[in-house]
Amino acid sequence: DAKTTQPTSMDCAEGRAANLPCNHSTISGNEYVYWYRQIHSQGPQYIIHGLKNNETNEMASLIITEDRKSSTLILPHATLRDTAVYYCIVRAFIIQGAQKLVFGQGTRLTINP
Amino acid sequence: DTGVSQDPRHKITKRGQNVTFRCDPISEHNRLYWYRQTLGQGPEFLTYFQNEAQLEKSRLLSDRFSAERPKGSFSTLEIQRTEQGDSAMYLCASSPSPWTSSSGANVLTFGAGSRLTVL
Numbered sequence: 001d002a003k004t005t006q007p008t009s010m011d012c013a014e015g016r017a018a019n020l021p022c023n024h025s026t027i028s029g030n031e032y033v034y035w036y037r038q039i040h041s042q043g044p045q046y047i048i049h050g051l052k053n054n055e056t057n058e059m060a061s062l063i064i065t066e067d068r069k070s071s072t073l074i075l076p077h078a079t080l081r082d083t084a085v086y087y088c089i090v091r092a093f094i095i096q097g098a099q100k101l102v103f104g105q106g107t108r109l110t111i112n113p
Numbered sequence: 114d115t116g117v118s119q120d121p122r123h124k125i126t127k128r129g130q131n132v133t134f135r136c137d138p139i140s141e142h143n144r145l146y147w148y149r150q151t152l153g154q155g156p157e158f159l160t161y162f163q164n165e166a167q168l169e170k171s172r173l174l175s176d177r178f179s180a181e182r183p184k185g186s187f188s189t190l191e192i193q194r195t196e197q198g199d200s201a202m203y204l205c206a207s208s209p210s211p212w213t214s215s216s217g218a219n220v221l222t223f224g225a226g227s228r229l230t231v232l
Contacts, residue, residue: 103155
């Protein structure tokens with residue numbers, strides 16, 4: 001699996017857009033970019049994933065660069081409840097075997113009032 | 114559907130005791146995972162079931178650890194002769210068969226975890 005690099009921590013003001021970057025320069029053509037987040041004392045929560053096109057759902061938008069070497073998770077209107085550790089994970093889609101997501105240290109996002 | 118349930122949420126035990134954690138996955142999910150997370154680190158993969166078959170185990174899973182999923186529904190993770198180094202959050206996750214995923218990606222749904230403290 002390709003290695004990912006994320007900033008250790010970020011701050012964002014409540015109501016503003018939070019933009020979380022992730023570098024994955026060794027990503028392969030069949031590897032997806034996944035984003036999960038973990039709010040304190042809870043299990044990780046799936047946010048969004050993408051292969052090469054930009055994606056949007058009710059939680060966030062995912063912007064993947066054309067060369068796929070980096071991506072940005074966008075929380076359009078951050079709230080205090082978005083304070084969490086955000087993990088960017090690169091993983092190939094598999095049919096057989098375990099989906100062993102490899103979690104790094106993630107980015108600790110703090111939303112300030 | 115109430116999501117992935119784990120029990121107990123917290124367990125404090127003395128070194129050398131045995132502990133067991135239970136996970137109830139989302140009912141239609143045939144894949145079940147156990148992860149371990151220590152303070153300040155991301156979750157680490159321990160083991161994986163497809164239905165009742167345990168198909169993969171991490172090297173992190175020593176012989177004091179055993180996991181079962183006898184009827185392909187709930188799963189248990191037992192730790193025998195606990196050590197202080199076993200103190201961690203034990204997370205369970207489930208996912209559907211990839212053939213049922215409309216997007217072709219395998220997305221895991223995690224439970225809230227069972228926090229173990231070994232004194």
